[in-house]
Structure formats: C-alpha cells, structure tokens
Amino acid sequence: MADRDSLAASRFNCTVRERACYEAGIKMATIYHQFVGTPVNLSNVGSLEKSIAEAIEVQPYVKESKVIIDRSVFTENGDRYSYRSLTGEMIDAVVTIEIKNVILTSEMRYDTELGYPLMFISEIREV
Amino acid sequence: MADRDSLAASRFNCTVRERACYEAGIKMATIYHQFVGTPVNLSNVGSLEKSIAEAIEVQPYVKESKVIIDRSVFTENGDRYSYRSLTGEMIDAVVTIEIKNVILTSEMRYDTELGYPLMFISEIREV
Amino acid sequence: MADRDSLAASRFNCTVRERACYEAGIKMATIYHQFVGTPVNLSNVGSLEKSIAEAIEVQPYVKESKVIIDRSVFTENGDRYSYRSLTGEMIDAVVTIEIKNVILTSEMRYDTELGYPLMFISEIREV
Amino acid sequence: MADRDSLAASRFNCTVRERACYEAGIKMATIYHQFVGTPVNLSNVGSLEKSIAEAIEVQPYVKESKVIIDRSVFTENGDRYSYRSLTGEMIDAVVTIEIKNVILTSEMRYDTELGYPLMFISEIREV
Numbered sequence: 366m367a368d369r370d371s372l373a374a375s376r377f378n379c380t381v382r383e384r385a386c387y388e389a390g391i392k393m394a395t396i397y398h399q400f401v402g403t404p405v406n407l408s409n410v411g412s413l414e415k416s417i418a419e420a421i422e423v424q425p426y427v428k429e430s431k432v433i434i435d436r437s438v439f440t441e442n443g444d445r446y447s448y449r450s451l452t453g454e455m456i457d458a459v460v461t462i463e464i465k466n467v468i469l470t471s472e473m474r475y476d477t478e479l480g481y482p483l484m485f486i487s488e489i490r491e492v
Numbered sequence: 493m494a495d496r497d498s499l500a501a502s503r504f505n506c507t508v509r510e511r512a513c514y515e516a517g518i519k520m521a522t523i524y525h526q527f528v529g530t531p532v533n534l535s536n537v538g539s540l541e542k543s544i545a546e547a548i549e550v551q552p553y554v555k556e557s558k559v560i561i562d563r564s565v566f567t568e569n570g571d572r573y574s575y576r577s578l579t580g581e582m583i584d585a586v587v588t589i590e591i592k593n594v595i596l597t598s599e600m601r602y603d604t605e606l607g608y609p610l611m612f613i614s615e616i617r618e619v
Numbered sequence: 620m621a622d623r624d625s626l627a628a629s630r631f632n633c634t635v636r637e638r639a640c641y642e643a644g645i646k647m648a649t650i651y652h653q654f655v656g657t658p659v660n661l662s663n664v665g666s667l668e669k670s671i672a673e674a675i676e677v678q679p680y681v682k683e684s685k686v687i688i689d690r691s692v693f694t695e696n697g698d699r700y701s702y703r704s705l706t707g708e709m710i711d712a713v714v715t716i717e718i719k720n721v722i723l724t725s726e727m728r729y730d731t732e733l734g735y736p737l738m739f740i741s742e743i744r745e746v
Numbered sequence: 747m748a749d750r751d752s753l754a755a756s757r758f759n760c761t762v763r764e765r766a767c768y769e770a771g772i773k774m775a776t777i778y779h780q781f782v783g784t785p786v787n788l789s790n791v792g793s794l795e796k797s798i799a800e801a802i803e804v805q806p807y808v809k810e811s812k813v814i815i816d817r818s819v820f821t822e823n824g825d826r827y828s829y830r831s832l833t834g835e836m837i838d839a840v841v842t843i844e845i846k847n848v849i850l851t852s853e854m855r856y857d858t859e860l861g862y863p864l865m866f867i868s869e870i871r872e873v
Binding site: 368369370373395399400402403404405406408409412413415416417419420421422423424425426444445446448 | 495496497500522526527529530531532533535536539540542543544546547548549550551552553571572573575
C-alpha cells in the first residue's frame with residue numbers, strides 16, 4: 366500500500382499542502398463533470414446525492430464528502446417532462462482532503478454575487 | 493400532463509412501437525455516457541447501481557430499470573489506487589419502456605462473442 | 620466485418636426499421652450525456668460542434684451527424700467567468716442512421732412549445 | 747473583469763500558489779470526467795484532442811492546454827465495432843495555469859510503474 370502512495374508522491378514537484386490543494390481540485394471537478402446532465406427529480410435526488418458523495422470518497426485522499434442538490438428547482442406534481450438535468454448551479458458540495466498532516470476543506474456552490482458555481486478552498490490545516 | 497405527452501408525440505413521424513425503440517436507445521446511452529468514468533470500488537458499487545437505475549427511471553416512459561455492475565473487477569484489499577473507473581464492459585442493464593400499449597425490454601451487457609458492450613432490444617410486446 | 624454486423628443483428632428481437640429507431644436514440648443520448656457540462660464560449664464552440672458530430676459518426680450505423688450549438692447564449696467581451704457549460708437546451712443536432720435499406724433521420728433541439736430539449740424521429744425511409 | 751477575479755479570489759483561504767494547484771486539479775479532472783466514454787477511432791482522434799484542449803482553455807486561469815490521445819489502441823482497418831470509448835489510460839495531457847505571478851504545469855498520463863493514469867504537478871514557478 367505505502368508503496369503506491371510513495372511512488373505517486375514522488376511524481377509531484379511541490380509541497381504536501383500544495384498537493385492537497387491539487388487533489389481537492391480534482392475531486393470538485395469530478396463531481397461537476399461526471400454528474401452534470403444526470404436526470405433528477407424529487408424521486409431520485411437523495412440516491413444521486415449519496416452516490417456522488419460515495420464516488421468521491423473512493424478517490425485517493427478523500428476523508429469525507431457531502432453533496433446536497435438544490436431541491437427548490439423541482440416540481441412537486443409534474444409530468445413526464447418535469448424532471449431536470451443536474452447542473453452545476455444546483456450542487457452544494459463540501460469535500461475534505463487528508464494527506465499526511467494536511468487537512469483541507471474545499472467547497473462548491475452557486476455564488477450569487479459572482480453569478481457562478483464557484484469551487485474554492487475554505488480551509489487548510491496542518492495537524 | 494396529457495398535454496405534453498401528446499405534444500411530444502406529435503413531433504414523431506413513426507409508430508408507437510418505433511418510438512418505444514427510440515426511447516429505449518436513449519435510456520441505454522444515458523446509462524453509458526453519463527456514468528462511464530465514475531470512480532467505483534466495492535464500497536460504493538451498490539449506491540452507484542441504485543442511483544443509475546433511479547436516474548433512468550426519471551426519464552420519460554421508463555417502467556423499470558435494473559443495473560448491475562460486474563464486481564469481479566474489484567480488489568478486496570486494495571490501496572488508494574485500486575478503485576476502478578466505470579466502463580461500459582462492467583455494466584449489465586435491463587430497461588423496460590412503456591408507451592401506450594407497447595412494452596419493450598432493452599438490455600446492455602458485454603457480449604463476449606462480439607467483444608463489445610452491446611445494447612439491444614430483447615422483446616417488444618403489445619398489450 | 621460482415622460477421623460482427625450479423626452477430627450483433629442476431630441479438631435483436633425486432634425489425635430493421637425498429638432497430639434503426641433504437642440506434643438513433645442511442646446516438647442522440649450520447650450527444651447529450653457525453654457532452655453536457657463541457658466548458659464552451661465563442662472561442663471553442665466551433666471545435667466542440669465538430670468533435671461532437673465526428674464522435675457520433677464513429678458509432679455504428681451513423682451515416683451523417685450535424686451539431687449546432689446556440690451562439691446567442693455567449694458573451695462577446697466577457698471575463699474569465701463568462702463562459703458556459705454546455706446544456707441540452709443549447710444543442711441542435713440532426714443524425715442520419717442507415718441500416719440495410721432503412722434510412723432514418725433523428726433530431727434534437729429545444730422545443731419552445733414543450734419547454735424541453737426534445738429528441739425525436741423526423742423521418743424513416745426504406746430505399 | 748477585475749471585479750469577478752477579485753471577488754472569486756476573496757472566497758479562497760490560501761495562497762496564490764495553493765490556488766494555482768487547486769485550479770490545475772480542476773482542469774485535469776475536467777479532461778478526465780467530461781470526456782472519458784467518448785467514441786473515438788483514427789477518424790476523429792485529432793478533432794477530439796483539439797476540442798478537449800480548447801475546452802480546457804476556456805476555463806479560468808488556463809494559459810495553455812495540450813492533449814494527446816494514444817493512437818496505438820486503434821485498429822487500422824476495423825469494422826463498425828472497432829472504435830474505442832476514450833479511457834483515462836489513453837490520455838496524455840499537459841496544462842499550464844497562470845494566476846498572478848504563479849505559473850504551474852500539471853500533467854496527466856498513464857504511469858506504468860504505478861499502473862494508474864496519474865495527474866500530477868510537475869512544476870510551479872513564480873515569475
């Protein structure tokens with residue numbers, strides 16, 4: 366196990382902190398670009414949130430992942446065409462990365478002031 | 493409800509049977525092209541299968557959807573890099589379409605003789 | 620060559636016409652679910668249209684594929700955050716399928732009356 | 747312009763160097779998770795490489811992006827079923843990020859020693 370961790374680490378030309386930032390970016394874009402477009406309405410929003418979060422936790426160095434999809438866009442009593450395709454604007458995600466002594470929190474959500482579904486680093490701690 | 497169903501139907505220049513075939517094709521390719529690439533191992537394969545099946549059931553005219561991912565590709569005691577990216581070869585799916593009196597079953601799985609993850613129509617019934 | 624064509628055909632329990640409908644559905648959903656989410660603005664919209672159309676033409680039984688992305692959504696002199704993620708609403712696609720003597724035309728575009736990016740069969744011909 | 751740059755920057759709780767690492771990670775995972783699964787053979791590999799690279803250059807803070815897809819996996823005179831679905835193992839990408847005085851190079855390619863399509867940071871420079 367330790368072998369592939371060390372081997373992968375040896376390819377990086379930066380600090381552990383910087384690598385944690387990089388790994389966080391990978392995870393946020395995986396959420397976005399893997400799942401945007403998925404058909405979703407009130408019937409499957411819970412299983413979609415859960416499966417996105419769990420898929421991200423499979424990726425290297427993810428300590429925890431939480432995904433919430435904005436339910437306000439869904440129609441309560443719609444017809445066959447009332448479902449939505451998942452968009453970045455609907456996603457609220459918080460992912461925690463842990464590499465060695467670095468713990469990093471990254472978030473993604475629609476930033477109303479910016480008018481953009483921003484991914485950002487909210488905290489880096491060394492423990 | 494009936495309104496958007498009729499409106500959508502009016503755009504088609506074919507029989508209900510033929511439309512059922514078309515709708516089935518849409519669903520199979522949604523499974524493939526939306527979800528191929530998703531990080532998956534033994535820890536999340538169940539939630540991924542469930543969320544794929546439920547997302548497909550959100551699409552119009554899907555009566556039922558079942559998705560099974562081949563578990564034989566996963567490592568029992570792997571390291572951080574032992575997970576897999578979902579491929580078409582790992583997917584076994586059965587989707588039932590119902591439009592008016594037509595019930596259609598479509599399947600997708602790796603066809604070893606063909607060497608290809610084939611999507612096909614296994615049955616069309618009129619009831 | 621003929622071998623894999625015949626082998627694949629033998630898995631289908633329907634007419635050639637019905638299979639053409641199914642293959643068309645596969646292609647339309649590939650356009651949608653593979654490419655929705657792609658970053659796009661005026662600088663790359665042309666190469667994206669071209670690569671989507673060419674990727675679809677790689678799939679079995681596609682005679683021709685045309686994809687146009689709605690340029691009215693793009694900002695002429697935007698900043699770094701002014702690009703868009705491709706959505707189904709922005710796509711206008713026409714795909715022609717040819718299997719044996721059947722030639723089928725399928726289209727996808729945002730249907731303003733329906734309020735939905737509808738995929739449909741516009742013509743089936745036997746030649 | 748400057749406004750949204752500053753506004754976005756104000757959401758980050760890290761250095762410019764660390765943000766450059768994060769932005770690089772986002773771009774690498776966009777390449778992977780947006781495009782893995784795309785149908786590709788010798789006829790469209792060039793337009794696919796070009797459109798991936800150009801789509802990444804649309805994302806914020808990308809100075810340059812190069813994508814090469816491994817042509818050794820393609821069959822010269824195949825049949826309809828001989829095309830491939832793009833996998834991470836086939837991708838070789840180099841992306842340069844520029845934020846303020848930081849220029850960062852990130853790479854992705856299949857690492858044979860690791861047995862994994864590794865994304866990594868190869869250089870960070872301050873100019």
